[in-house]
Amino acid sequence: MTLRPDARTINALPANSPATVALEHCNTSLGGIAFIRVVGDFSATKKKADFNVIQLIDQIDGFVSGEPLLRHPLSIKNLLDSFGKRAPATQMEFIKLLPPDLRKTFFDQASDQIQIYIRTQDLGTAAYTPVFRRLNRKLLDLEQATPGLNLELTGIPITSAQDVTLIVYDLVASLGTASLVILIVMICFYRSWRIGIVTLIPNLLPLALTGTLLVATGQNLAIVSVCALAVCIGIAVDDSIHFLTRFRQELESGSDVDAAIRATFFG
Numbered sequence: 595m596t597l598r599p600d601a602r603t604i605n606a607l608p609a610n611s612p613a614t615v616a617l618e619h620c621n622t623s624l625g626g627i628a629f630i631r632v633v634g635d636f637s638a639t640k641k642k643a644d645f646n647v648i649q650l651i652d653q654i655d656g657f658v659s660g661e662p663l664l665r666h667p668l669s670i671k672n673l674l675d676s677f678g679k680r681a682p683a684t685q686m687e688f689i690k691l692l693p694p695d696l697r698k699t700f701f702d703q704a705s706d707q708i709q710i711y712i713r714t715q716d717l718g719t720a721a722y723t724p725v726f727r728r729l730n731r732k733l734l735d736l737e738q739a740t741p742g743l744n745l746e747l748t749g750i751p752i753t754s755a756q757d758v759t760l761i762v763y764d765l766v767a768s769l770g771t772a773s774l775v776i777l778i779v780m781i782c783f784y785r786s787w788r789i790g791i792v793t794l795i796p797n798l799l800p801l802a803l804t805g806t807l808l809v810a811t812g813q814n815l816a817i818v819s820v821c822a823l824a825v826c827i828g829i830a831v832d833d834s835i836h837f838l839t840r841f842r843q844e845l846e847s848g849s850d851v852d853a854a855i856r857a858t859f860f861g
Contacts, residue, residue, distance in 0.1 A: 597805060599762035600720040600814030601754065617716055625665025626715035630726070630749035632733065637706035639742035647701065647708055648674075648682035650743075657732045658712055663725050669710040670700040719755040720814040726752055758817065765820040769827065773798065776831050784838065793834045800826035 607614045620627045632654055636645050651671045658667045670689070673696070677688045689697060701708050714722060726747065733745040776797060781790030801823055808819065837858055844854035 597808055597815040598720040598723070599759040600718045600816050601758040602718040602816075603716045605816065605818075621715040621717070625713040628714045628716070628749075628751045629711045630664075630714055630747065630751050632710040632712070633746045633748060634708040634710075635706065635744040635746075636708075636740075636742065638744070639740065646682055647671075648685050650740075651708065651710060652682070653736060654710055654733070654745075657729055661725050661729060663715065663717065663722060664729070665713045665715070667710050667712045668700075670697070670708060673697075673700065714749075714751045718814065719758045722751060723755050723759070726755065761817060762815055762820055765817070765824070766815075769801070769820070769823060772824070772827060776827075780834075784842075789838065793831075793838070796834055797827060797830045800830050 604614055604617055607617070617627070634650060634654075636647075636650070639645050648671055651669045655667050655669075655671075658664045671685070673692055674685050674688055677691065679685075680688075689701065689703075697703075699709065730747045733747060737743050737745050773794070777790050777794060780793050781787055784790065804819075804823055804826060808815065813819075840858045841854055844857045845851070849857060
């Protein structure tokens with residue numbers, strides 16, 4: 595098991611508040627309130643006149659139906675289905691019956707583009723990142739099978755997942771850098787490699803214990819968790835400096851090692 599970057603909107607809301615209850619209800623009843631989009635551009639296809647938009651949407655809907663966390667894809671096909679389901683070859687004949695603004699939202703005939711809106715629940719970045727990767731991989735395969743077709747997966751949940759992952763990994767990298775800088779400072783301050791290396795154990799122990807606890811409880815690495823780890827290492831370093839300074843003072847005053855340790859802890 596590993597810790598993965600994670601973020602959920604519901605974690606920023608008060609527990610059992612009306613907003614939290616409403617968001618949970620939308621997750622279970624509506625499939626979520628956030629949308630991702632599949633944007634398809636077939637303007638560069640060789641046989642554009644013969645290109646069947648409905649069949650393309652059917653293929654993408656098939657990809658979505660294979661992912662339980664993705665719900666209710668909405669496209670021009672769903673609007674045309676309201677006139678009665680027909681064969682894909684004839685279904686586009688009814689597109690002129692739709693209001694222009696509504697039609698253009700899902701199918702822009704001037705630029706040969708389609709958009710499919712897909713609902714996502716507020717289950718966190720860690721849950722959806724693998725889903726987005728699988729769907730994007732299938733879209734790439736469909737692109738390669740259809741020369742000239744360009745498919746793009748976009749939307750706020752996707753950009754948020756990318757941003758959260760970048761922020762969390764940057765914070766983790768900063769923790770590693772801080773640990774290295776602290777080691778160098780301790781070695782220089784106490785003029786001893788041995789003391790510097792010994793201080794690594796109490797300084798990194800809170801990080802190791804916290805990470806182990808997160809893994810054991812099935813949690814992921816949220817931004818607040820990484821910030822808490824930064825606070826942990828700051829407190830640990832502060833305690834290490836106080837302990838070592840007092841310990842050396844007790845030794846210099848003539849106390850033996852055991853007495854110096856007792857005085858440092860309880861003095």
